[in-house]
Amino acid sequence: MIKLVDIHKSFGRQKVLDGVNLEIEDGKTTVIIGGSGGGKSVLLKHIIGLLKPDSGQVIVDDVDIVSLNDRDLNEIRKKFGMLFQDAALFDSMNVLENVAFPLKEHTRKKEKEIREIVEERLRAVGLTGVEDKMPSELSGGMRKRVGLARAIAMHPQIVLFDEPTTGLDPVMTEAINELIIETQKIFDLTCVVISHDVQSIFTVGHKIAMLYEGKIIEYGTPEKIKMSSNPVLRQFLSGSLEGPINVI
Template sequence: MIRIEGLTKSFGDKAVLDGVDLEVKRGESMVVIGGSGSGKSVLLKHIIRLLRPDGGRVLIDGSDISGLDEHGLNDLRRRMGMLFQGAALFDSMSVWENVGFALRQHTSLKPREVRRIASEKLRMVGLSGIEDVMPADLSGGMRKRVGLARAIATEPECILYDEPTTGLDPIMADIINDLILSLRERLSVTSVTITHDMTSAFKIADRIAMLYSGRIIEVGTPEEIRKTSSPVVSQFVAGRAEGPIRVEGGYA
């Protein structure tokens, strides 16, 4: 469904992505792992065209999305949902207005109907009775779940998760993992998740890809990644300070 070919992107004179190739099949849960600042978010933002590639292509269902006009782009985005790292809820709107935002903008549904659908999506992520709360009054875990409800409100075919478990306590992180899994089963969506949380990666992934030095250096099932022969991947998976990965400002 998603095919990335030779994607390059630089900011100033720093090459962040340096020829990324990756394919995500329909219905698959792909997890991209990599260190902080390795360009994972940049990669994810290219899939929904928040960023445009300097070189290479992003193909969705076989068509290059960099050539889309505004109309085509909006059609594409209606088929996708994205959960942002900080949830990115609109803080001028209540929870249900956040969840129902796309429905209010793009359908002629009555507010009451939108609210009903929003409540239903909120129940899917395990929340109820907070429809009229403002986002500022929610905890981090709740904000992420509201963000997730907003991402699935238009029943997308594909969901992009930007560090869904970062900044959450381990139990809340696991609740989010379970939600991602159950949404996948119930809605049979394709998903791309970027994370550096290996517990989460092993739990939700069909396949894991490692982004390092601007390229995908290994792709495999969780089992294959666990048994990798690559010293870079095994260092990251095991979370060791010593190894081939050099961290700026680190001791290695």
């Protein structure tokens, strides 16, 4: 169970998170939605300890990770996988080496065994025969798939997705959404997805949380979110320029 308790975070004078409280259920996919630049990625980085809050607690399996030293934090991080917005594949390594990276770093498995796991993970994300390709030779969708294969290489409990469908065409967006659903089921994962793609939110989310002005203003099942009368949420889902969200 991941629990965010009263998280505050500012960069200089800009307050990005202003008392975020959220519980993320085990074995479910929670989607965090919100406008561009609204602090969604910042929130995600707090969950895995890439950023520390100015105040508040980030509790992962009953441990507050905010106060942990590097060594203990790394132990917690082994429970996680993360798919970055642009996949963050290592440019200097091919696909095989990218996916094998966490296995080589943290296990004593033999080369042959690692290769088998890599091939199995690549198959799970719908890729075969790309092991020797470099990241620069892959399309955006393929890079995300390889990123996902790397994220699940160590069979983590929790996978974080930072805008997994941004920059993809509608068909590839659907394919990635299906992949998130499938992977979540097969590996029994707790998933946290950051997104502002309305279509994807309802496809992949078991629970949806809306982040606005540094706070979670609405949380619930997709049905509850669809029925919500919150004017911010209504405007966000309808994409209207009229309403409390001021973009211009």
